[in-house]
Amino acid sequence: MRSLCTRRFGPPSKWEIADLPTPKITRGDEVLVRVHAAAINPTDIGGALGRYWPAFSVPLPFKIGYDLAGTVAATGNEVTKVKVGDEVFCCLPFKDREKYGSGSVSEYALITQTLVISKPKNLNFVEAASIPLVALTAIQMFDKVPGGVDGKTVFVPAGLSGVGSVAAQMAKNAYGAGKVITTVSTTKLSMVDNLLGKGVVDETIDYTKINPAKTIPQNSIDVVIDSIGATFSSLALLKRGGIIVACAGPPPSGHNVRNISTEVPFLIGKILDFLDAITRWWVGRYQVKFDSVLMKPNGSELERIKEWVEEGKIKPVVGKVLKFENLEGIKEECTRIMKGKGGVGKVVINIIAD
Template identity: 35%
Template sequence: MAANVPMGMRSLVALKYCLPTKWEVVDVPVPKIKGPKDVLVKMHAAGISTGDTQIARGGTRFLIDGLKFPHKIGVEGAGVVVQVASKSSPFQPGDEVYAFAMSRPMDVTAPHGFCSEYAVVNEDLMLRKPANCSFEDLCNLASTVTAYQAIEQALEKMRENGTADGLAGKTVFVPAALSATGSVAIQLLKNVYGVGRLLSTVSTPKVPLVEQLLPGLVDQVVDYTKMSKLTDAIPKGTVDLVYNTIFGVRSTFALAKPETGVVASIASVPDPALLRKMLPPLPWYAYVFAALAQWRYAWALRGTKVRHFMHSGQPSVRADLERAGEFMAAGKVKSVVRVVRLEDIEEVRREAMKVATGKGGVGKLVIKIV
């Protein structure tokens, strides 16, 4: 099924391996539908994640090379269907949708280009937009799916450690309260799982913003700039679950209860088995490094029964994708976002640099296209 689609479009791109300060908005061809489940979407809004900046600057070249330039930025967003590959598709032109671009194994060099006027999406990774949500609200789907899956996996680990009564009333630590990933996890943990006490960190300027943007959800806000280690503010061994969103997971180990604690991380080094599922075949040394990292984690946890695992989100699990969509539609997860227009390239660069450095940004960076 076809609609009137132009030959060219505007797209946010990296013209070479570079930081966001060198990104440009240029004219490129509109992508074509190729596969039987492809859907062409006129994008209204798209999110930028840390991974987007890492790939565009060449941070993955030592493992996976082959990025073609101009490289189109963005792997999640929302818009309106304009073409579908098959009449049997569950989506039709005119449907308002939101989506993520990648499933396992992730092809990080593919030019998904959601920060463009048009993008091709696999219908299996797409959901219908709820009427009560804006396009901009729905550009953090991957973080919601990942948090839901990681929390469910953490519950399994807690049961293995003898905690069978779930998270209701428990104490949970989530660093970076106002990050795209942290803000979503905090809302799920409080609004869906009934966590009793939620602890988190932010920098000094963001302390007053936590209650403003996440009202009633964070019970203790820690200013990480005023301490040398987390246990200066949070007593050692008092946390039932750590949901780690930033690099340096070992610094959180001391918080977990030594007999029953669990550390779920989305920013650890994956073990070799998970790494093989996440990405295409890598050089042999990548798997050696991953194995050595597990030894370091185990050494840091010696003498305790704390269970640590790394989770990589898998939006291709349709039931989990739809569950995440239900949380967003019901308002149990409301994205904390900052919005910049596509054609305001200087502002795009400034805000994307905050994503790249992990400093200064609040919530998910969303590029408004329409």
């Protein structure tokens, strides 16, 4: 099968589309998916750059991608949840029982039946592929908020980013936030209501002209959902007893890393836990709480997300769609993501045109 991969750790310029062995079902609970579309996330690029190898023995060639939507091509003899031909979507695990799960930007991908979910009926493959990782990250971030966000003021920086676009919608439409505040650049101001839905965001700040930390009143925010590393710049905005939940910025705790792989070296886990303790101590000086999330795929959570999508509570935000054959275009977009240059929503690769 063809797969987007890198034979040695490095930037997108080193990536290639190579012929690699098609994954084979070796366990009764496995599902082989023929991939129609796959999305790119910053974590995919981090893996390809080799940022995981100090903590995990990541094999080469490293296959790119975790998000996908496609059709079931084959199943193990214990699978009852789906059948051949079913349209599904999922987020591949980083590692599952000694098998590395990355490689959604490929013609085929292998996953256990507990993590594969039938595709939302109101989405095409491209739209469905854009959802899993960012929505699972968002739902796991909200689950860290004591008492939830119902009626509360929630600050979601970068509301048209991958995680931000889903988190803003989830806050208002699924969890009942009283007020949602976000930030975008000047050119994206007019896109917020159109892409996220009118009334989802109550206040949009143009961060290129106004510093959010100076325009949002201090001690006025209950919850910050941080996917861009805005933890420390947001501290003064939080009410006493408020909370920041981050998936970017401060390093993940050793506990969070061990949650996705048991092979984390003892010393690295302890160092990460120490750094996490320092972050919590620093944040605690402002009399607020801090927690972090390192997303782990979860089938029941993705099922909830699918229901919210079908109910119209969450809309996918797809920024750019590329053909699988357009390797140079893929490299260009992934280089932009690597450099942190703002885009809108997710980059999705069409493996098989709808």
